Amino acid sequence: MSNFRRDPLKGTWVITENQRIRQPREFLIDRQQITMRLCPFCPGQESKTPVEVFALRPDNTAANKPGWQVRVVPNKFPLLRIEGELNPQATGLYQSMRGIGAHEVIIETPDHQRSLAQLDLAETTSVLQAYRARLLDLRQDSRFRYLQVFKNHGIEAGAPLPHAHSQLMAVPITPPVIRNELNSCREHFRSTGNCLICDLLAQEIADGKRVVFNDGRFLVLAPYASCFPFELRLFPLQHNHDFALQNDRELTDCARALQDMLRRLYRLLQDPPYNFILHTSPPIQPHVGKPDYWETLARDYHWHIELVPRLSRIAGFEWGSGFFINPLPPESAAHFLRDTDPNLSF
Numbered sequence: 040m041s042n043f044r045r046d047p048l049k050g051t052w053v054i055t056e057n058q059r060i061r062q063p064r065e066f067l068i069d070r071q072q073i074t075m076r077l078c079p080f081c082p083g084q085e086s087k088t089p090v091e092v093f094a095l096r097p098d099n100t101a102a103n104k105p106g107w108q109v110r111v112v113p114n115k116f117p118l119l120r121i122e123g124e125l126n127p128q129a130t131g132l133y134q135s136m137r138g139i140g141a142h143e144v145i146i147e148t149p150d151h152q153r154s155l156a157q158l159d160l161a162e163t164t165s166v167l168q169a170y171r172a173r174l175l176d177l178r179q180d181s182r183f184r185y186l187q188v189f190k191n192h193g194i195e196a197g198a199p200l201p202h203a204h205s206q207l208m209a210v211p212i213t214p215p216v217i218r219n220e221l222n223s224c225r226e227h228f229r230s231t232g233n234c235l236i237c238d239l240l241a242q243e244i245a246d247g248k249r250v251v252f253n254d255g256r257f258l259v260l261a262p263y264a265s266c267f268p269f270e271l272r273l274f275p276l277q278h279n280h281d282f283a284l285q286n287d288r289e290l291t292d293c294a295r296a297l298q299d300m301l302r303r304l305y306r307l308l309q310d311p312p313y314n315f316i317l318h319t320s321p322p323i324q325p326h327v328g329k330p331d332y333w334e335t336l337a338r339d340y341h342w343h344i345e346l347v348p349r350l351s352r353i354a355g356f357e358w359g360s361g362f363f364i365n366p367l368p369p370e371s372a373a374h375f376l377r378d379t380d381p382n383l384s385f
């Protein structure tokens with residue numbers, strides 16, 4: 040029999056089907072391949088992008104020239120612009136403000152051919168270091184309520200350019216998804232004195248059925264109320280609310296877990312398209328009239344990465360009801376992924 044499951048972090052409900060265990064091959068999709076004549080993210084094409092705001096490159100190389108290992112540039116066609124004031128307005132029941140924000144692209148490797156799953160540990164760590172550097176810089180701008188790092192892999196997941204990259208959007212409003220999580224975490228902390236995610240991780244480790252990777256520092260699991268097949272979340276086991284406060288060793292540990300997660304998916308599902316999103320604490324800013332608004336944030340929130348392979352489409356029932364239907368129980372997804380060898384020879 041199928042069952043309804045609730046996600047304690049998000050408050051979402053999913054109907055998990057378990058009448059028949061489907062095999063991973065039933066979820067494979069035909070990937071669209073994109074070939075480009077001239078890629079603006081390749082070394083030698085630096086003049087095709089806006090001027091870089093960050094790069095990891097040897098000292099003897101010049102900015103906006105080849106030699107970089109990771110390069111961050113503003114999006115050439117940004118959805119949000121960094122100059123100006125927000126000018127919030129109300130027209131009757133409607134609210135609006137100007138599209139102020141930042142929209143940056145993190146080019147993960149100079150190599151056009153390799154995806155993030157194919158980078159080595161040091162290269163993957165460098166990508167995470169670039170995320171950290173940009174978060175630390177952009178949080179100084181008090182107009183931004185949230186800084187969202189995310190990755191689209193494959194055109195089916197919204198990446199029209201095949202060269203490996205992630206993105207960062209700085210937005211003037213806390214996204215509802217994050218606000219939901221922050222509220223759940225704060226409520227749990229108020230009633231128990233504990234971090235919700237630390238409690239959740241302890242329960243998952245004791246149970247073990249949904250854990251895919253655990254090296255004592257980071258843990259990857261298929262969430263109990265997964266909305267999609269092979270959905271995964273990655274957590275530091277040591278409590279920390281803020282990704283940008285992780286040191287280099289911790290970022291290397293994170294990169295190891297991320298690499299393991301991406302490689303298992305790559306092997307099992309033949310390089311599926313996916314989105315991942317970094318969920319980390321918002322920059323702490325005083326809230327007018329609510330002086331204790333963020334008081335327990337450092338103790339009640341716990342950063343993590345959420346990954347959703349894009350193997351299925353949302354249909355009418357999901358759109359209309361907000362209930363998701365997941366044809367693969369996360370216990371089966373975790374089982375298939377644990378049985379997959381993450382060691383690739385690329």
Ligand SMILES: [Zn+2]
Pocket residue numbers: 078079080081150151202
């Ligand atoms: Zn390229």
Ligand SMILES: [Zn+2]
Pocket residue numbers: 234235236237238277278279340341
């Ligand atoms: Zn925690």
Ligand SMILES: [Zn+2]
Pocket residue numbers: 220318343345
């Ligand atoms: Zn989250």
